Amino acid sequence: MLSNQSVDTIIHARWVIPVIPQNTVYENHSVVISGNQIIDILPSTDVTAKYTAKETYNLDTDHALLPGLINAHGHSAMSLFRGLADDLPLMEWLNDHIWPAEAKWVDEAFVADGTLLAIAEMIRSGTTCYSDMYFFPNVSAKVASEHKIRTQICFPVIDFPTAWAQNSEEYIHKGVELFNQYRNSDYVTVAFGPHAPYTISDEPLKQVATLADQLNAQIQIHLHETAFEVQESIEKFGVRPIQRLADLGLLSPSLQCVHMTQLNDHEISLIAQSGAHVVHCPESNLKLASGFSPIDKLINAGINVALGTDGAASNNDLDLLSEMKTAALIGKAVAGDASAVNAHQALEMATINGARSMGLEDKIGSLEAGKLADIIAIDLGHIDCQPVYDPVSHIVYATNSHQVTHSWIGGDIHMKNRQLSMIDTFHLTERVKQWADKIKSVD
Ligand SMILES: CSC[C@H]1O[C@@H](n2cnc3c(O)ncnc32)[C@H](O)[C@@H]1O
Numbered sequence: 543m544l545s546n547q548s549v550d551t552i553i554h555a556r557w558v559i560p561v562i563p564q565n566t567v568y569e570n571h572s573v574v575i576s577g578n579q580i581i582d583i584l585p586s587t588d589v590t591a592k593y594t595a596k597e598t599y600n601l602d603t604d605h606a607l608l609p610g611l612i613n614a615h616g617h618s619a620m621s622l623f624r625g626l627a628d629d630l631p632l633m634e635w636l637n638d639h640i641w642p643a644e645a646k647w648v649d650e651a652f653v654a655d656g657t658l659l660a661i662a663e664m665i666r667s668g669t670t671c672y673s674d675m676y677f678f679p680n681v682s683a684k685v686a687s688e689h690k691i692r693t694q695i696c697f698p699v700i701d702f703p704t705a706w707a708q709n710s711e712e713y714i715h716k717g718v719e720l721f722n723q724y725r726n727s728d729y730v731t732v733a734f735g736p737h738a739p740y741t742i743s744d745e746p747l748k749q750v751a752t753l754a755d756q757l758n759a760q761i762q763i764h765l766h767e768t769a770f771e772v773q774e775s776i777e778k779f780g781v782r783p784i785q786r787l788a789d790l791g792l793l794s795p796s797l798q799c800v801h802m803t804q805l806n807d808h809e810i811s812l813i814a815q816s817g818a819h820v821v822h823c824p825e826s827n828l829k830l831a832s833g834f835s836p837i838d839k840l841i842n843a844g845i846n847v848a849l850g851t852d853g854a855a856s857n858n859d860l861d862l863l864s865e866m867k868t869a870a871l872i873g874k875a876v877a878g879d880a881s882a883v884n885a886h887q888a889l890e891m892a893t894i895n896g897a898r899s900m901g902l903e904d905k906i907g908s909l910e911a912g913k914l915a916d917i918i919a920i921d922l923g924h925i926d927c928q929p930v931y932d933p934v935s936h937i938v939y940a941t942n943s944h945q946v947t948h949s950w951i952g953g954d955i956h957m958k959n960r961q962l963s964m965i966d967t968f969h970l971t972e973r974v975k976q977w978a979d980k981i982k983s984v985d
Pocket residue numbers: 617632636640641644675676677698699700737738764767826852853856
């Protein structure tokens with residue numbers, strides 16, 4: 543008889559949804575973790591014959607295990623501006639409210655507290671990896687790394703001066719330094735974050751394309767977010783923003799295009815041919831009335847579509863579970879087809895597609911032996927979830943974030959029965975209230 547293998551953690555669950563293979567649900571299976579990796583997924587009846595674990599989680603009868611959700615676009619520290627300026631269109635929101643507030647308040651302490659607030663909310667709603675584009679990316683990278691959460695930090699590149707850098711050269715210089723600092727990090731991947739076509743001139747955009755290629759780094763940009771952005775580009779540069787980026791050499795599999803609500807068929811095929819990714823942010827697009835991204839068309843054209851919440855100041859939460867439902871519902875409405883953007887596709891957008899957009903598909907985004915143990919558990923036993931015919935349908939259409947009970951990142955437990963293990967939420971809430979009091983008193 544073979545001897546029993548010693549492992550770190552075994553999690554038993556009623557359903558295991560691996561995402562890869564597609565459209566698969568394993569019933570009464572266990573996930574086996576050794577170090578930071580998944581090493582096996584097998585029927586729970588067979589597990590004790592093969593493995594002995596230091597820690598075993600026998601989740602209640604109606605739990606589903608799935609890969610941790612991947613939020614492919616956001617501005618974490620903006621959580622401190624949640625609800626500060628609502629019900630406005632993008633450019634009025636930015637020019638008259640958000641940019642003045644950022645000029646007044648954003649410093650290292652603001653980014654440290656705002657980022658941690660965002661991380662707490664994301665873990666409690668099932669996210670284990672997120673993309674972040676914000677000022678002081680050195681601080682947000684440190685916070686994520688210290689709290690052992692996976693992140694893609696997109697350092698900003700923008701033409702105007704802020705508290706973090708004075709001009710595009712300095713943004714790029716500091717960003718490349720950060721890239722080198724985190725080159726071998728287990729948790730942090732640094733990417734270029736040129737803000738948007740309307741805030742960066744041609745020269746820095748070309749530099750971003752060249753350097754990202756040399757460093758094999760990803761690039762994330764807000765793109766074709768509103769009709770106004772497209773119109774302004776035509777007036778200023780004679781072409782629409784996607785064509786301008788194509789002319790400057792930015793369209794490639796390294797590019798993550800966020801929003802993409804204004805697209806013609808030629809642009810869809812340009813993006814498809816280039817291998818660039820789209821990050822869909824349906825709730826932010828709805829709230830700012832920016833437009834509708836034709837997700838069904840993009841998926842059918844072979845484009846990888848990931849999912850993001852955008853910042854908490856334009857959403858106003860960081861709940862990727864509810865974002866999946868919104869993406870599926872709005873995808874159907876836009877396509878005029880109830881079969882468009884089905885529950886499995888919505889789940890792929892929030893998991894494996896997000897991993898692909900960040901170049902991390904070999905490490906995260908699905909539950910497979912050899913991948914990092916980034917896993918969440920969702921309790922489908924609630925009365926408002928009964929009966930369960932298809933757990934994937936329920937996760938997308940009928941659950942809410944309070945049903946996420948456990949979260950592991952690289953095998954480490956981050957939430958157990960809804961209690962965060964790496965964040966002191968009591969003291970964090972105190973600090974957040976102090977920020978709100980200060981910000982309110984000046985407004
Ligand atoms: C350069 S750091 C990020 C920068 O982006 C601003 N921002 C937040 N949400 C959006 C959005 O939907 N479109 C464009 N810009 C956005 C944020 O306030 C920061 O200034």
